[in-house]
Amino acid sequence: MSRYRLMRYARRVGVYVAALGFVTFAAFPFYWMALTTFKQNKDLYVSATNLKHVPWIFNAAPTLAHLKLLFTQTAYPQWLLNTLLVVVAVVLITVVVAVPAGYSLARLAGSWGEGMGIGIFLTYLIPPTLLFIPFSRLVAILGLQDSLWSLVVVYPTFTIPFCTWLVMGFFRSVPWDLEEQAMIDGYSRLGVFFRVVLRFAVPGILTVVVFTFTLVMQEFIYALTFISSVDKMTVSLGVPVALVRGDVYHWGALMGAALITSIPMAIVYNLFMDRFVEGLTLGAVKG
Amino acid sequence: MAAVEIRDLHKHFEGHRAVDGVDLSVEDGEFVVLLGPSGCGKTTLLRTIAGLEEPTSGEIRLGGRVLSRDVPPRARKIAMMFQSYALYPHRTVFGNIAFPLKALHTPRDEIEEKVRWAVRMFDIERYLDRYPRHLSGGERQRVALCRAVVREPQAFLLDEPLSNLDAKQRTTARDELKRFQEDVGITTVYVTHDQVEAMGLGDRIAVMNAGKVHQFGTPAEVYEHPADIFVATFIGLPPMNLLESIEALAPAGMLVGFRPEHFLPRSAFGEDEDVTTFRYHVRRVEYLGSERYLYGSLDAHEDPEKPIIARLPAMLRLEVEADRTHEFAVHSGQLRYFDEESGQRRDPPGAARGRADA
Amino acid sequence: MRLPFGPIELPPRETFADRESLLAKVMLAPAVLYVAVLVGIPFVLAILLSFSNARAGSLSFSWVGLSNYAAVLSDPTFRRALLNTVIVTVAVQVLVVILATAAAMVFRAAFVGKRIMRFFLLLPWAVPITLAVMAWTWIFDSTFSVVNWTLKVAGLLHGWLYWLGSPTLGLIAIIIVQVWRLFPFATVIVLAGMTSIPQDVVEAAIMDGAGFWRRLFQIELPFLLPVVTVAVLFGIVYTATNMSVVYLLTGGGPADSTHVLPTLAFQRGIEGLDLGQGAAIALFLLPFLLVAAIGMLRIARRSEMGSP
Numbered sequence: 001m002s003r004y005r006l007m008r009y010a011r012r013v014g015v016y017v018a019a020l021g022f023v024t025f026a027a028f029p030f031y032w033m034a035l036t037t038f039k040q041n042k043d044l045y046v047s048a049t050n051l052k053h054v055p056w057i058f059n060a061a062p063t064l065a066h067l068k069l070l071f072t073q074t075a076y077p078q079w080l081l082n083t084l085l086v087v088v089a090v091v092l093i094t095v096v097v098a099v100p101a102g103y104s105l106a107r108l109a110g111s112w113g114e115g116m117g118i119g120i121f122l123t124y125l126i127p128p129t130l131l132f133i134p135f136s137r138l139v140a141i142l143g144l145q146d147s148l149w150s151l152v153v154v155y156p157t158f159t160i161p162f163c164t165w166l167v168m169g170f171f172r173s174v175p176w177d178l179e180e181q182a183m184i185d186g187y188s189r190l191g192v193f194f195r196v197v198l199r200f201a202v203p204g205i206l207t208v209v210v211f212t213f214t215l216v217m218q219e220f221i222y223a224l225t226f227i228s229s230v231d232k233m234t235v236s237l238g239v240p241v242a243l244v245r246g247d248v249y250h251w252g253a254l255m256g257a258a259l260i261t262s263i264p265m266a267i268v269y270n271l272f273m274d275r276f277v278e279g280l281t282l283g284a285v286k287g
Numbered sequence: 288m289a290a291v292e293i294r295d296l297h298k299h300f301e302g303h304r305a306v307d308g309v310d311l312s313v314e315d316g317e318f319v320v321l322l323g324p325s326g327c328g329k330t331t332l333l334r335t336i337a338g339l340e341e342p343t344s345g346e347i348r349l350g351g352r353v354l355s356r357d358v359p360p361r362a363r364k365i366a367m368m369f370q371s372y373a374l375y376p377h378r379t380v381f382g383n384i385a386f387p388l389k390a391l392h393t394p395r396d397e398i399e400e401k402v403r404w405a406v407r408m409f410d411i412e413r414y415l416d417r418y419p420r421h422l423s424g425g426e427r428q429r430v431a432l433c434r435a436v437v438r439e440p441q442a443f444l445l446d447e448p449l450s451n452l453d454a455k456q457r458t459t460a461r462d463e464l465k466r467f468q469e470d471v472g473i474t475t476v477y478v479t480h481d482q483v484e485a486m487g488l489g490d491r492i493a494v495m496n497a498g499k500v501h502q503f504g505t506p507a508e509v510y511e512h513p514a515d516i517f518v519a520t521f522i523g524l525p526p527m528n529l530l531e532s533i534e535a536l537a538p539a540g541m542l543v544g545f546r547p548e549h550f551l552p553r554s555a556f557g558e559d560e561d562v563t564t565f566r567y568h569v570r571r572v573e574y575l576g577s578e579r580y581l582y583g584s585l586d587a588h589e590d591p592e593k594p595i596i597a598r599l600p601a602m603l604r605l606e607v608e609a610d611r612t613h614e615f616a617v618h619s620g621q622l623r624y625f626d627e628e629s630g631q632r633r634d635p636p637g638a639a640r641g642r643a644d645a
Numbered sequence: 646m647r648l649p650f651g652p653i654e655l656p657p658r659e660t661f662a663d664r665e666s667l668l669a670k671v672m673l674a675p676a677v678l679y680v681a682v683l684v685g686i687p688f689v690l691a692i693l694l695s696f697s698n699a700r701a702g703s704l705s706f707s708w709v710g711l712s713n714y715a716a717v718l719s720d721p722t723f724r725r726a727l728l729n730t731v732i733v734t735v736a737v738q739v740l741v742v743i744l745a746t747a748a749a750m751v752f753r754a755a756f757v758g759k760r761i762m763r764f765f766l767l768l769p770w771a772v773p774i775t776l777a778v779m780a781w782t783w784i785f786d787s788t789f790s791v792v793n794w795t796l797k798v799a800g801l802l803h804g805w806l807y808w809l810g811s812p813t814l815g816l817i818a819i820i821i822v823q824v825w826r827l828f829p830f831a832t833v834i835v836l837a838g839m840t841s842i843p844q845d846v847v848e849a850a851i852m853d854g855a856g857f858w859r860r861l862f863q864i865e866l867p868f869l870l871p872v873v874t875v876a877v878l879f880g881i882v883y884t885a886t887n888m889s890v891v892y893l894l895t896g897g898g899p900a901d902s903t904h905v906l907p908t909l910a911f912q913r914g915i916e917g918l919d920l921g922q923g924a925a926i927a928l929f930l931l932p933f934l935l936v937a938a939i940g941m942l943r944i945a946r947r948s949e950m951g952s953p
Contacts, residue, residue: 101676108669127886186390269771
């Protein structure tokens with residue numbers, strides 16, 4: 001083997017080792033979730049000072065006991081249902097509000113629309129951390145404390161700005177000719193929006209649905225501030241808050257809940273990642 | 288069907304005068320072509336007729352009805368065909384053609400009937416269930432024509448519809464378009480920058496530049512008797528040769544022009560014909576099969592930037608060598624005179640005398 | 646030939662649905678209103694609350710001027726939380742940029758299994774953050790920590806690491822989790838930016854004999870700068886304003902030593918019922934957000950002017 005080929009070979013191995021390193025760092029907690037979910041307690045709760053007991057592998061037969069506990073003796077199924085309800089309601093509000101707004105910014109609004117667009121985008125940067133205290137007050141005044149409706153009302157404040165920005169990009173990609181053709185063909189400006197343009201935004205709207213879904217799954221502060229009853233919680237609040245409390249730490253059930261929630265999210269997110277990045281970077285970079 | 292009347296139409300974009308005072312009368316059933324270089328305002332004029340642009344001032348009438356700014360495109364009884372054909376990609380051929388009818392809430396069986404009638408006329412019945420992406424350029428044009436015709440428009444507007452086709456398809460598509468227009472007898476306004484298309488299709492041509500109509504006439508009028516220097520040089524390939532201040536031919540301040548195909552060796556004319564002769568130094572000969580282009584200069588007129596071009600048909604077998612000076616001539620009747628200052632065409636200087644002689 | 650059908654009735658005049666400028670406003674209005682009412686009002690309310698002695702559960706309050714701010718600024722726990730926020734935010738951005746650029750370089754080099762690797766790489770970003778933090782809490786558990794076991798077996802650790810039980814280790818754990826959560830996202834952004842590097846420029850540099858490092862610093866990084874800036878600005882917002890990581894990992898402990906501004910605001914404002922002081926603490930996040938907002942506006946403006 002020539003020196004050149006040897007160097008290339010070495011570089012190749014280097015690339016793989018580095019890639020494996022990054023992937024290990026990224027994926028390790030998930031491996032740990034999976035392992036914990038299916039380990040028997042006697043395999044799980046062994047002090048790390050016991051160097052003979054290797055925690056990286058199954059030392060006893062895997063078990064479904066933790067998952068059974070999770071689904072039969074905790075509120076986890078209820079949390080899934082609550083999350084789903086909130087997601088559906090928030091998606092509806094977001095789509096109804098953000099899709100027309102995105103079209104308005106992309107096509108109809110003139111120079112003042114540009115400023116509006118940037119304004120809407122900037123509100124996306126105002127985080128829940130800044131607003132949860134006044135919101136706790138507002139929610140109390142509205143009588144929505146400890147109600148899923150509080151989340152339904154508040155979550156669109158961050159889904160609407162982002163999704164407006166996102167669908168705006170999709171609407172911009174619709175050829176002008178088509179819209180004008182439809183106007184000639186007998187449709188009003190509004191008719192064009194419903195009959196021609198909306199069809200092009202379907203992938204965008206799908207992305208909005210997925211994005212809203214992930215955001216609701218991620219959100220923690222508002223849920224923690226507004227919701228106190230265990231049976232009203234969403235998954236992202238219930239799992240860390242209501243499964244840990246008590247005398248026994250149900251790490252097996254807890255990691256099971258994390259795992260079961262994570263898998264579909266990861267798959268969906270992977271499919272839509274490119275669109276999100278586009279939405280964020282193009283939105284921000286290309287204005 | 289209806290006539291289109293345009294009166295003193297202006298369309299300004301932030302100070303730029305895209306359409307700058309246009310008057311145009313298109314008669315009922317007439318095929319009018321708006322011809323001009325890109326950016327001359329022809330597309331803006333068309334879009335203003337369609338209602339896609341609001342005019343800054345002026346008036347448009349269609350069949351006597353004033354199309355003011357509160358008449359949206361959908362209420363104008365017009366059809367329009369875009370360069371891209373703008374077929375709806377998510378609809379089948381049937382869906383595309385039926386789309387304008389659905390806007391009118393036409394009953395389902397009537398839609399069916401009209402679409403069938405249209406596709407039969409254009410012989411595309413077998414494509415009804417296909418999507419536009421599965422059609423060739425020519426087939427797309429037919430679908431677009433079907434979609435235009437089912438609305439029974441009073442006028443048909445076309446924006447460079449052939450420019451997306453390749454050269455071969457273009458000839459067939461042009462023929463098809465013209466036959467369709469003659470069959471249906473619909474008033475048509477057609478925008479193009481291609482003079483061959485304009486000459487071939489138009490009953491009349493409006494030659495436009497910088498937002499103004501320079502000449503509005505039949506193809507023969509526009510070609511034979513260009514109204515000004517712009518029309519003379521824009522129409523015709525190669526363009527008209529223009530000579531500055533030749534005392535023998537015209538008084539000072541006048542330009543003399545003649546078309547390359549009228550500029551032939553002296554020996555091609557009869558001895559007693561009324562010709563004007565030039566000493567023509569031929570620099571280069573271009574053999575093009577059906578004809579020859581000669582590039583050169585006149586003794587009286589030397590400008591290497593603007594060669595004088597002669598266009599000899601193939602049947603003219605005379606030998607013409609490069610780098611030689613030859614005796615060339617133009618029929619005196621084919622000379623055109625222009626005012627150097629205004630660019631407008633002028634009567635030949637001898638015309639008054641000629642008339643007197645008669 | 647005439648059309649074999651009767652005449653068609655068209656709407657004679659325009660209606661609301663034809664009026665573009667009006668439609669534009671009507672379609673945009675709900676979004677603007679929603680955001681104005683539900684972001685604007687709470688935002689103003691946050692500022693007002695910070696000047697009051699409002700407490701949760703009672704509707705009466707009075708203005709107390711700057712006394713909330715004075716109390717907060719003289720409070721060592723707050724000063725510690727502010728410092729922690731800065732430390733964590735800065736450290737995380739530095740680590741994320743380095744890791745993400747390196748990871749993007751590695752992942753750009755073509756190799757088999759790229760898709761599956763990408764899937765694993767993106768897991769941290771996809772998963773609900775609170776659940777992931779619980780996994781890390783378990784990983785850093787004082788008795789059962791797999792990290793400690795592995796370090797001990799490898800012979801790198803002689804004593805014992807109480808990860809979430811010491812101020813320094815707690816902060817390190819927080820930084821690790823935040824980096825873990827953010828670097829995949831940044832990697833994807835940098836990868837997207839890399840595709841925008843004109844290949845002819847890179848090839849010209851190779852022809853001119855530029856080595857790997859020179860190519861990296863003089864050609865690729867300048868091209869990546871705008872996109873990396875976007876990643877960093879988002880990163881600042883995400884890190885500085887995040888509450889769940891610290892709240893669930895250390896709870897601000899031990900002895901309030903690992904608080905960041907959001908967790909302290911929550912502890913004082915919600916758990917301690919002192920809305921005024923909580924609002925005042927949260928408002929100290931504004932400078933972080935301002936930096937991000939101004940940075941993004943400048944990038945947006947620059948790309949509007951058409952520079953590459």
